[in-house]
Amino acid sequence: MPDIWKNVSVVFTAALVGSLITGAMISQPTRLQSDAIAQDRGGNLTTHQAANLDTAQDLSSAFRNVADMLRPSVVSISTKQTRIIRRAGRGLPRGFRTPPGFEDFFNQQQGPEERQERSVGSGSGVIVRQDGYILTNNHVIQGADALEVEFSDGSSAPGKIVGTDPDTDLAVVKVDLPNLKAVKFGDSDKIRVGDWVLAIGSPFGLDQTVTAGIISGKNRDQDIIGEDGEGFEDFLQTDAAINPGNSGGALVNLRGELVGINTAILSRSGASAGIGFAIPVGLARPVLSSIIETGTVRRGFLGAGVRDLTPSIVKEFNLPVTAGALIGNVLEGKPAANAGLKPGDIVTRMDSRIVTSGSQLRNYIAGRLPGAVVVMDINRDGKPMQVKVNLQERTDSVMAAFKAGEVMGAELIPANEETAREYGYSDLKSGLIVTNVKDGTDAENAGLKPGDIIESAAGAPLKSVADFEKILDAGTQRQQNIRVIVRRANERMLMVVRP
Template structure:
């Protein structure tokens, strides 16, 4: 009897244990599925967890659906007139020789016409029909049309800015349009997801995905003012003027160009940042043109060689090489050899960056430059003037262990007027292969300063040369063409 009871109890225990294990196993699997955020959709689409921290990939579909109505196709058409060849028969001698009638109408130039068509994209930025696009999309066009949804509108050019390759168009819709939200391009980080939306190859509303590959790309050679966002989202012909958006569906760039050897996307695309685009757009809408602030300075990047020659214990910043007399910088007290390290509290490392920030402000704006002069940090407040085209940038000459190897003579007064100096030494010749030659010193250059002291005589130059401490490069302020630059010459590295 006791054996039967024990058997019955053991059987019941096994049944209960099996049931509990089943419950626990089921609960664990449910927990695993919840932790991985794997959910089955009734539509059959399944979202997959990212391999990093179980984070879901962004839902591109919702963003694309929101953005596509705000991106339009821009069609441009230009009438090209080409003169017909006359084969010389409009010449009086030939007409007489061949006995041709002397009809005034026959002697008038005859032209053939054909129409050249262009295709690009644009972004609706206001509900009443203002559209932002690239200048090169509509440049020289005689007729511009915009396709928004299933409707086509005639477009008027509000204004263009060749310097940034931007243009604003206006259409007259019957009712409010879907307009894109403008984002802050300064806040997006490298590595964030982005979408490029446009009409490549006349394929409406093409959406491609990628990441932000880089920020602040300049000296690319596309526009005068460059601060491009770089992305690997596919950008192809016809995408120009289209939208680059973040994962909030906000415009952070205007797709502009690609680096490619084939004419199609190679994973290196460039977009104008939305902050720059907005500043240009606002001025084009308000004034029909862009008015850029002007300081009146020549600038160049600080290199390690120049930092050594100038006794500066840092390698980032922008050197002022010349201050235009009577302009905003001169009035505020800027001087040649000042090192600019920030503008309005924002650090600047390159001359292109400083140039872009200054030019983004209209005349009359008050800016604050933080500079280093004689080893001391100073703050200079400047009210920007009205400029033909903002500050001039000089690219630094390559310093390749330079040393003396030049023939000098006093410059004529007529050579000095444009630079605002009363004396200087003109370079008559440069010894081939010398360090001066390797540094980029050229015949015709004018040396105004040696180690920040003005020179106008050969003995003044030599005196500064002799006073230069051992191991310290010689610092020259050189005028060339319409600009000025600093060049560092290492006196003790003769490689001839």
């Protein structure tokens, strides 16, 4: 990758309250501006100049009308969070050290030290129902103890979190107020690259800020949503200025319809560089409805790995189709396998919709409820076929099984709240659970047993089998031993993996 991108990062656009220094730059008039002030010798605009001015005024009028229409539907959200920081003890006076072996004694005698740390943040939101429901980003309200929602007329009200969905970075907030002005939803699938859009929100705490731009791209997948970037993404890209504090705000078309929720930017400085990302409403609406109805999000599960059908794959395998999603691994006993899908199948349509990418297929499946039947048109070895897939529910335990792997003869699944309970642990949030150990393998020789938890390797907490494999591979390349911490019931053990 070229060096120019080394310092570029994706920044979520919620803001911590701080200071803002602004600068101004005076630029030369654009051609339309020049035409607006240019006159012929008689002091009148030429026909061409008048036409250009009319075009500019029409566009300005459209922007103004949309801004006036949408401002009452876009809110500012202020968050407060209090964290309690605990330390083992007050410590000894400067220059003194705890005698070796007496650390626990001194900590117990001195007692724990606690202090409160408070932080304040801000973001934006969009009123989606007259009875007080507001759609925003999960990262805007995550960890908040209190929410305050401010409206375009300057009034405010406390908000409460109805539900969140980290896998799409969406959340729903409720205020107890009637007759609010709700936004009208547009169709993000129909919006095209080059279409004008406005971004409305509260960047840097500047309420009701409106910026204009175009749709610069569609179907962007930046791997920034969810744990390890495994969330559901299908971003709209825009050059409308988006800055910290815009998160959760509205991206609207010139009909005043909501087409996206502003979420992140790609920037070196953390401020707008003309590359902003918004969650399309086509992805957001099912999440919104599910949270309002049930407080949570239920998703369909296919049980197959999918990837984009790239030109290089088409060429390498001499495939008969050039667009679709390629089926990779298929999990036995799950919906894809039960429907007859096989590795190498190419999905070209689902429920009559043309499939253009693997992420599109994943997002569509996730947007369907468990038990739904999805009709897939596939191509297998040049032959068109059709299968019907009865979706299962996507749960933590199902996903853990899907992400399972084998390392050194030990079968492992990621630990989460659900899988941890199955193995008798109530306090696990990370680590790998050993579900089986094969006879005569390195894992058996090392003493691993089913039910053990591999907590960390080389000092790094483990969240996935891939994490463990990367650390082991790095140790092998450097010919270094890897220290592994294993938990068994209430006991922790040190194991050493040698290359």
